[in-house]
Amino acid sequence: AQSVDQPDAHVTLSEGASLELRCSYSYSAAPYLFWYVQYPGQSLQFLLKYITGDTVVKGTKGFEAEFRKSNSSFNLKKSPAHWSDSAKYFCALESGGSNYKLTFGKGTLLTVTP
Amino acid sequence: AQTIHQWPVAEIKAVGSPLSLGCTIKGKSSPNLYWYWQATGGTLQQLFYSITVGQVESVVQLNLSASRPKDDQFILSTEKLLLSHSGFYLCAWSPLTGGYEQYFGPGTRLTVL
Numbered sequence: 001a002q003s004v005d006q007p008d009a010h011v012t013l014s015e016g017a018s019l020e021l022r023c024s025y026s027y028s029a030a031p032y033l034f035w036y037v038q039y040p041g042q043s044l045q046f047l048l049k050y051i052t053g054d055t056v057v058k059g060t061k062g063f064e065a066e067f068r069k070s071n072s073s074f075n076l077k078k079s080p081a082h083w084s085d086s087a088k089y090f091c092a093l094e095s096g097g098s099n100y101k102l103t104f105g106k107g108t109l110l111t112v113t114p
Numbered sequence: 115a116q117t118i119h120q121w122p123v124a125e126i127k128a129v130g131s132p133l134s135l136g137c138t139i140k141g142k143s144s145p146n147l148y149w150y151w152q153a154t155g156g157t158l159q160q161l162f163y164s165i166t167v168g169q170v171e172s173v174v175q176l177n178l179s180a181s182r183p184k185d186d187q188f189i190l191s192t193e194k195l196l197l198s199h200s201g202f203y204l205c206a207w208s209p210l211t212g213g214y215e216q217y218f219g220p221g222t223r224l225t226v227l
Contacts, residue, residue: 032212032213034215036218042220042221043218043219043221044218045218046215046216046217049215051213052213090157094213100148100163100165101160101163101173102148102160103160104158104159105157107156107157
Protein backbone atom coordinates (compact mmCIF):
# COMPACT_ATOMS: atom_id res chain seq x y z
CA ALA A 1 0.00 0.00 0.00
CA GLN A 2 1.14 3.52 -0.67
CA SER A 3 0.75 6.55 1.53
CA VAL A 4 1.75 10.18 1.73
CA ASP A 5 2.28 12.10 4.94
CA GLN A 6 2.32 15.86 5.30
CA PRO A 7 3.00 16.28 9.00
CA ASP A 8 2.34 20.00 9.21
CA ALA A 9 -1.32 20.87 8.88
CA HIS A 10 -0.58 24.59 9.08
CA VAL A 11 2.59 26.63 8.52
CA THR A 12 2.80 30.36 9.13
CA LEU A 13 5.73 32.55 8.20
CA SER A 14 6.56 36.13 7.33
CA GLU A 15 6.96 37.44 3.83
CA GLY A 16 10.59 37.25 2.76
CA ALA A 17 11.33 34.17 4.84
CA SER A 18 12.24 30.81 3.35
CA LEU A 19 9.54 28.19 3.25
CA GLU A 20 9.85 24.45 3.37
CA LEU A 21 6.81 22.19 3.39
CA ARG A 22 7.43 18.62 4.38
CA CYS A 23 6.26 15.50 2.61
CA SER A 24 7.17 11.89 3.22
CA TYR A 25 5.91 8.85 1.42
CA SER A 26 5.68 5.12 1.74
CA TYR A 27 5.89 3.03 -1.41
CA SER A 28 7.69 -0.16 -2.23
CA ALA A 29 8.83 0.83 -5.73
CA ALA A 30 10.26 3.94 -7.35
CA PRO A 31 7.74 6.72 -6.81
CA TYR A 32 6.44 9.45 -9.03
CA LEU A 33 5.93 12.47 -6.78
CA PHE A 34 4.02 15.67 -7.32
CA TRP A 35 3.19 18.92 -5.60
CA TYR A 36 -0.06 20.76 -6.24
CA VAL A 37 -1.38 24.04 -4.86
CA GLN A 38 -4.97 24.98 -4.08
CA TYR A 39 -5.91 28.62 -3.56
CA PRO A 40 -9.00 29.32 -1.44
CA GLY A 41 -12.19 28.29 -3.20
CA GLN A 42 -10.31 27.09 -6.26
CA SER A 43 -9.23 23.90 -7.90
CA LEU A 44 -5.74 22.39 -7.91
CA GLN A 45 -2.79 23.62 -9.90
CA PHE A 46 0.28 21.57 -10.70
CA LEU A 47 3.58 22.93 -9.32
CA LEU A 48 6.27 20.34 -10.01
CA LYS A 49 7.10 16.66 -10.14
CA TYR A 50 9.89 14.17 -9.60
CA ILE A 51 10.12 11.22 -11.94
CA THR A 52 13.76 10.27 -12.07
CA GLY A 53 17.14 11.88 -12.46
CA ASP A 54 18.04 15.13 -10.74
CA THR A 55 16.88 15.05 -7.16
CA VAL A 56 16.16 18.78 -7.11
CA VAL A 57 13.33 19.70 -9.41
CA LYS A 58 12.12 23.17 -10.26
CA GLY A 59 8.54 24.09 -10.95
CA THR A 60 6.24 26.99 -11.51
CA LYS A 61 5.86 30.09 -9.31
CA GLY A 62 9.49 29.86 -8.17
CA PHE A 63 9.08 26.60 -6.24
CA GLU A 64 11.50 23.72 -6.12
CA ALA A 65 11.52 20.37 -4.34
CA GLU A 66 14.19 17.94 -3.29
CA PHE A 67 13.71 14.20 -3.52
CA ARG A 68 15.58 12.24 -0.84
CA LYS A 69 15.36 8.50 -1.24
CA SER A 70 17.27 7.93 2.00
CA ASN A 71 14.41 9.24 4.12
CA SER A 72 11.55 8.96 1.61
CA SER A 73 10.93 12.67 1.48
CA PHE A 74 9.98 15.21 -1.13
CA ASN A 75 10.00 18.63 0.52
CA LEU A 76 8.80 21.77 -1.23
CA LYS A 77 10.88 24.93 -0.96
CA LYS A 78 10.81 28.55 -1.96
CA SER A 79 12.84 31.59 -1.02
CA PRO A 80 11.72 34.22 -0.43
CA ALA A 81 8.08 33.56 0.29
CA HIS A 82 5.48 36.05 -0.84
CA TRP A 83 2.06 36.75 0.66
CA SER A 84 0.51 35.47 -2.57
CA ASP A 85 1.95 32.03 -1.78
CA SER A 86 -0.69 31.64 0.91
CA ALA A 87 -2.66 28.54 -0.09
CA LYS A 88 -3.01 24.84 0.65
CA TYR A 89 -0.29 22.62 -0.73
CA PHE A 90 -0.72 18.95 -1.48
CA CYS A 91 1.94 16.34 -2.01
CA ALA A 92 0.91 13.34 -4.12
CA LEU A 93 2.32 9.97 -5.13
CA GLU A 94 1.52 8.02 -8.27
CA SER A 95 2.02 4.31 -8.27
CA GLY A 96 3.29 3.18 -11.63
CA GLY A 97 2.44 0.25 -13.85
CA SER A 98 -1.19 -0.45 -14.57
CA ASN A 99 -2.34 1.16 -11.36
CA TYR A 100 -3.51 4.66 -12.16
CA LYS A 101 -3.93 5.68 -8.57
CA LEU A 102 -2.80 9.08 -7.32
CA THR A 103 -2.60 9.30 -3.53
CA PHE A 104 -2.65 12.72 -1.88
CA GLY A 105 -1.41 13.80 1.50
CA LYS A 106 -3.72 15.73 3.80
CA GLY A 107 -2.23 19.02 2.71
CA THR A 108 -0.44 21.88 4.43
CA LEU A 109 -2.15 25.23 4.75
CA LEU A 110 0.48 27.92 4.27
CA THR A 111 -0.10 31.42 5.54
CA VAL A 112 2.44 34.09 4.62
CA THR A 113 1.97 37.30 6.55
CA PRO A 114 2.95 40.61 4.92
CA ALA B 115 -4.60 24.42 -25.72
CA GLN B 116 -6.61 21.98 -23.67
CA THR B 117 -9.53 23.15 -21.60
CA ILE B 118 -11.57 21.30 -19.01
CA HIS B 119 -15.07 22.22 -18.02
CA GLN B 120 -17.25 20.93 -15.21
CA TRP B 121 -20.97 21.33 -14.73
CA PRO B 122 -22.78 22.43 -12.75
CA VAL B 123 -20.64 24.88 -10.80
CA ALA B 124 -22.60 24.15 -7.65
CA GLU B 125 -25.56 22.06 -6.57
CA ILE B 126 -27.78 21.91 -3.52
CA LYS B 127 -29.61 18.60 -3.36
CA ALA B 128 -31.79 16.68 -0.95
CA VAL B 129 -30.78 13.40 0.65
CA GLY B 130 -32.09 10.55 -1.46
CA SER B 131 -32.25 12.53 -4.69
CA PRO B 132 -30.28 11.59 -7.81
CA LEU B 133 -27.14 13.37 -8.98
CA SER B 134 -25.30 13.79 -12.24
CA LEU B 135 -22.07 15.77 -12.58
CA GLY B 136 -20.30 16.29 -15.86
CA CYS B 137 -16.83 16.98 -17.15
CA THR B 138 -15.66 17.76 -20.69
CA ILE B 139 -12.13 18.06 -22.02
CA LYS B 140 -11.47 19.94 -25.21
CA GLY B 141 -8.30 20.01 -27.24
CA LYS B 142 -6.95 16.60 -26.25
CA SER B 143 -7.85 13.27 -27.81
CA SER B 144 -7.98 10.08 -25.75
CA PRO B 145 -7.05 11.60 -22.40
CA ASN B 146 -6.97 9.67 -19.15
CA LEU B 147 -9.81 10.99 -17.02
CA TYR B 148 -10.25 11.02 -13.26
CA TRP B 149 -12.85 11.94 -10.64
CA TYR B 150 -11.86 13.17 -7.19
CA TRP B 151 -13.81 14.10 -4.08
CA GLN B 152 -12.66 16.60 -1.50
CA ALA B 153 -14.41 17.11 1.82
CA THR B 154 -14.40 20.71 3.02
CA GLY B 155 -10.89 21.49 4.19
CA GLY B 156 -9.80 17.93 3.50
CA THR B 157 -7.59 15.97 1.21
CA LEU B 158 -8.46 14.59 -2.20
CA GLN B 159 -9.76 11.09 -2.67
CA GLN B 160 -9.52 9.58 -6.11
CA LEU B 161 -12.87 7.99 -7.01
CA PHE B 162 -12.64 6.74 -10.60
CA TYR B 163 -10.35 6.71 -13.56
CA SER B 164 -10.85 5.99 -17.23
CA ILE B 165 -8.29 5.41 -19.95
CA THR B 166 -10.70 4.90 -22.82
CA VAL B 167 -14.31 5.36 -23.85
CA GLY B 168 -16.66 2.96 -22.14
CA GLN B 169 -14.12 1.79 -19.57
CA VAL B 170 -14.20 3.10 -16.02
CA GLU B 171 -12.39 1.71 -13.01
CA SER B 172 -13.44 2.38 -9.43
CA VAL B 173 -10.79 3.31 -6.89
CA VAL B 174 -13.03 3.66 -3.84
CA GLN B 175 -16.64 2.80 -3.13
CA LEU B 176 -18.74 5.77 -2.09
CA ASN B 177 -22.11 4.75 -3.56
CA LEU B 178 -21.22 6.64 -6.73
CA SER B 179 -20.80 5.51 -10.31
CA ALA B 180 -19.06 6.96 -13.31
CA SER B 181 -19.30 6.61 -17.06
CA ARG B 182 -17.38 7.76 -20.08
CA PRO B 183 -19.88 7.94 -22.94
CA LYS B 184 -17.60 9.93 -25.25
CA ASP B 185 -13.86 10.36 -25.57
CA ASP B 186 -14.05 13.86 -24.11
CA GLN B 187 -16.78 13.37 -21.51
CA PHE B 188 -16.82 11.91 -18.01
CA ILE B 189 -19.97 11.64 -15.91
CA LEU B 190 -20.31 11.05 -12.16
CA SER B 191 -23.67 9.99 -10.82
CA THR B 192 -25.70 8.36 -8.12
CA GLU B 193 -29.35 7.46 -7.77
CA LYS B 194 -29.56 8.33 -4.08
CA LEU B 195 -27.49 11.03 -2.43
CA LEU B 196 -26.24 10.71 1.13
CA LEU B 197 -25.24 13.52 3.46
CA SER B 198 -21.67 12.22 3.22
CA HIS B 199 -21.61 13.02 -0.50
CA SER B 200 -21.31 16.73 0.24
CA GLY B 201 -18.02 18.24 -0.85
CA PHE B 202 -16.03 19.41 -3.82
CA TYR B 203 -15.89 17.18 -6.89
CA LEU B 204 -12.98 17.59 -9.23
CA CYS B 205 -12.44 16.16 -12.66
CA ALA B 206 -8.91 15.84 -14.00
CA TRP B 207 -7.14 14.67 -17.09
CA SER B 208 -3.65 13.55 -18.04
CA PRO B 209 -2.17 12.57 -21.40
CA LEU B 210 -0.85 9.28 -20.02
CA THR B 211 0.19 7.78 -16.72
CA GLY B 212 3.67 7.04 -15.55
CA GLY B 213 4.75 10.38 -14.21
CA TYR B 214 2.45 12.73 -16.11
CA GLU B 215 0.85 15.47 -14.09
CA GLN B 216 -2.91 15.77 -13.92
CA TYR B 217 -4.78 18.91 -14.86
CA PHE B 218 -7.82 19.70 -12.79
CA GLY B 219 -11.10 21.26 -13.73
CA PRO B 220 -12.71 24.10 -11.76
CA GLY B 221 -14.79 21.68 -9.70
CA THR B 222 -18.41 21.30 -8.62
CA ARG B 223 -19.41 22.16 -5.09
CA LEU B 224 -22.14 19.83 -3.83
CA THR B 225 -24.22 20.39 -0.74
CA VAL B 226 -26.54 17.62 0.35
CA LEU B 227 -29.23 18.60 2.86
